Amino acid sequence: MSTDVADSAVTPPAAGPPPGIVVRGVSRSFGAVRALDAIDLEARAGRITALVGPNGSGKTTLLLVLAGLLVPDTGTVRVAGHDPVADGPAARARTGWMPDAFGTWDTLTARQVLLTFAAAYRIPTATARVRVDELLATVHLHEYADRPASVLSRGQKQRLGLARALVHSPDVLLLDEPASGLDPRSRVDLRILLRKLADEGRTVLVSSHVLSELEEMADDAVFISRGRSVVPETITTRSTWHVRALSLGALTGWLTAVGAAWRPGEGTPDGPGSVLLEVSGDEGAAQLVRDAVAAGVPLTSLAPVAGALEQAYLTLEEERR
Amino acid sequence: MTSMSPIAIDEPKAPEQPRISRRGTWGVSWHGVRTVAQLELRQRVRSTRWIVALVVWFVVVGGLTLLLSGFLSDAMLGTGNSGPLMFGAVVFLVLGLGLLVTPTLTSTAVNGDRNAGTLATLQVTLLSPAEIALGKLAAAWLAACAFLVLSIPFLVVALFMGDTPPFAVVRVVVIVALLLVSVCGIGLGFSALVSRTAGSTVLTFITVAALVLLTPMLFGLTFSSVEQEENVQVWGPVDGSTFGEDMECGFTTQVQTVAHTERTWWLLGINPFVVVADGAGTGPIVHDDYGSSADPLGSIRDGVRSLRTPNRVDNQCYYASDSLPANDQRGDDSAIWPWGLAANLALGAAGFVIAVRRLAIPSRTLARGTRVA
Structure with a gap:
């Protein structure tokens, strides 16, 4: 849908x-x-x-x-x-x-x-x-x-x-x-x-x-x-995903190394934690999982921050400002 | 309409406003009116408040009638029949209370529903605006008539006290019912015009009060402005004749102050009480020894009718056997009530038309401060 x-x-x-x-x-x-x-x-x-x-x-x-x-x-x-x-x-x-x-x-x-x-x-x-x-x-x-x-x-x-x-x-x-x-x-x-x-x-x-x-x-x-x-910015281009790993330090280190623009989520660098990441659609997410696993990052979950409608709605809000 | 041509829709539009089809606004079917009237009555009759109101009405009218009959039998002891006075008093009591109760039956009919959020859902159905308005009017009128029917026993009681033609009861009930439907129409119009229920109720009461109280006040206040000095034919004792039964009478011309009430009598003519008094059809006035009459309805009738022809001959010779030639004596004696009733019904009809127009959808304007739904 x-x-x-x-x-x-x-x-x-x-x-x-x-x-x-x-x-x-x-x-x-x-x-x-x-x-x-x-x-x-x-x-x-x-x-x-x-x-x-x-x-x-x-x-x-x-x-x-x-x-x-x-x-x-x-x-x-x-x-x-x-x-x-x-x-x-x-x-x-x-x-x-x-x-x-x-x-x-x-x-x-x-x-x-x-x-x-x-x-x-x-x-x-x-x-x-x-x-x-x-x-x-x-x-x-x-x-x-x-x-x-x-x-x-x-x-x-x-x-x-x-x-x-x-x-x-x-x-x-x-x-x-x-x-x-x-x-x-x-x-x-x-x-x-x-x-x-x-x-x-x-x-x-x-x-x-x-x-x-x-x-x-x-x-x-x-x-x-x-x-x-x-017409909202289409949801398929870029959306925010919530990426969680057992070690936040390992995740952020890898992301910085590959040059991804991540935003801090929650957790401390030593323990488990998460970041917010702009991902290009489902293909982008699949790519991310492949690359992260290959790089040895202990990923635990990867999920879109909000539903497609909500994301589209939020781009609307931004447009309004 | 199986398929739609997209071209028809995408054609460049002229900037003028879309045409509204008003076909169907005035369409009325028995089914539609009955549906709305049934709904309105169900909403009212279901509530115990309504039963209480009817009981209170019966007790109030009955109690006042009893008090009146007791008072009259004391006051009129031996001075003739109190029947017409009793009848007139009950008629005015019923009309007065009816005019007090009826405005509340329709004065919130449209804006009340709008505020409660039940109007728009009814408007989007296949009921026409005229059916909605007529249904509301019919329900309110039926409710008002219920009060009227409860009063009939007391009118009949007054009838049994004598000197009132039985047919007067029928005439009074029909005329009062028609006056009440006018008030219903006025209330309906205000309820469609004004968004607040308190506002429309006050306006309806003010209109009724204007008809009842303001008209005689205006008649009185304008009385001096229609007075003027002019030559008047006087049927009086000729010079040298001594005052008494056998005096000689003749025409003279004198300068007198004449009130041209033929210009203002209609102010009284549209008064609901005058309409009922004139239309009641009570018997001819019989003056007692003191020159007063025991029939208030007949007195009002004769009084208002005579106001239309004030310039008739001044008869100063009524004691004499040599009385005024008959054709100069009486003025215009035709009935006033058809005109007065028509004026009241016209006001009610105006209210009804306003309500239908305000109920018509789709609407271009919204009443200030209201949401459609």
């Missing part, structure tokens, strides 16, 4: 199913604040696309435009082949949106909440009952189906919100921070569920701050910063 994450933001697929979401040159300002600045984005059907960016970078605004709630100042948007501005109802019928912050009607039960939304999507009552039971089982809320939504915990409400976004079997799923408030078990369930939805040919766009989380589930990633989609 490492290459995909970096490349998909730039190169659209040559063939395959039509893209679920296409955004071209979309700008949107709130007064003097330019929330979106000519952003481009493409999310393919059948894949999970991560939307990554710092706070205030325009992720939520973009999702509001995609959900058909905000008019962009300029640019075009296609969601499941429909323009949410010119043809709102058609686009909304195929879009499931889960906002980052939302409420539930406290006096209604979880089942009533979902049935109300099914009715709002004009699903016939008989079909809706079956669908709601399915969804409650999917998000593991069937025990709470007939309890008022006010007794649900934050994570349970979050799951109810996810079920709500899925009630009309949308082709395109827009999830804003879906994992926040979820316990580890639910996060795994969410990942499995999203994978299943993508495998059914749906387009899934997920924004999150939990990058390790995204990294495990996303096929593609789009980075946005200050309202623009940006």
Whole structure:
């Protein structure tokens, strides 16, 4: 996935199913604040696309435009082949949106909440009952189906919100921070569920701050910063690795001798310790292991400091400064 | 729409703003309205607060009616029938309390949902903005009508005290219900316009207070400005005739101060209390020996109606048997309430239209300080 994450933001697929979401040159300002600045984005059907960016970078605004709630100042948007501005109802019928912050009607039960939304999507009552039971089982809320939504915990409400976004079997799923408030078990369930939805040919766009989380589930990633989609320095070129050896002195001595630019990690020169090293991708790492072992350095471990997304994200941060 | 041409998307865009399709904003289906209304009612009726409110209403209206009937039977002992007075008092009590309760039913309908984060998720469904607004309006109106229905027994009690045509109960209930739906509409409009729930509630109450209290105040304050000196035809005793039953009367012209209330009567005409009094259809006014009437609704009706034609002949000869020719006596006696009711309904409709427009998505503007979701 490492290459995909970096490349998909730039190169659209040559063939395959039509893209679920296409955004071209979309700008949107709130007064003097330019929330979106000519952003481009493409999310393919059948894949999970991560939307990554710092706070205030325009992720939520973009999702509001995609959900058909905000008019962009300029640019075009296609969601499941429909323009949410010119043809709102058609686009909304195929879009499931889960906002980052939302409420539930406290006096209604979880089942009533979902049935109300099914009715709002004009699903016939008989079909809706079956669908709601399915969804409650999917998000593991069937025990709470007939309890008022006010007794649900934050994570349970979050799951109810996810079920709500899925009630009309949308082709395109827009999830804003879906994992926040979820316990580890639910996060795994969410990942499995999203994978299943993508495998059914749906387009899934997920924004999150939990990058390790995204990294495990996303096929593609789009980075946005200050309202623009940006191409991060690709992860494959150079990344920071954590190199640990039984003797720090031997490791640093060898690295200095071969002229590698290492940074101190932890440990004392006499005992075991580690350094941080810029390595060119997996091949570079393999090369390093070969050379170190050949030189007699007692290597114990070699691991990337952070995930690919996180590294890419950090280069973004640097770019911003 | 099987495949999309990338060319259509990549074409250079004109700088103008994207066109918003407003098709579907005003689309209304019974299914959609019922879905929203059911949701609103479930949210309210489920809470025990609602039951408590209904019980309190019944007790308050019932208690005040009892107190009134006791008071009236004491005060009016032997001086005629207290039926119309009782009826008028109960009608005004129900209307007054209704105007006090109803604004709270819709004044947080839109901004409250927005603050609770439940509005946007409803807007992105296939419900049209008109369906959402109409559903909220219908639910609030039904709730207001529940209060009204609880008051009907007391109106019937007043009816049994006599001298009120039975049909007046029906007319009063229908007119009050229509006035309350206007208030619901006004509240809905403010709740869509203002982001804070406290602000929209205050504005709704101020609007209702303006209709109820400000209109008679303005009428009074502008009274002197519509007064002017002019020649008036007076039907009075001719020169030399002595004051008494057998005096001779005739027309003379005198300079008198005339209040041209035909310019300001509408201030009273849009007052909800005047609308109900005028529309109640109680019987003709019978003045008792002291010149006062026991029918407050009829008195208001006749009073406001006569304000439209202030320039009629001044009759100073009402004691005489030689009375004023009939065609000069009465002014315009047509009903005011259809106009007053229409004015109130127009305000409610304006609120409703504002709410629908504010609920329409995708939106270009965001209310200050609000997030969409």
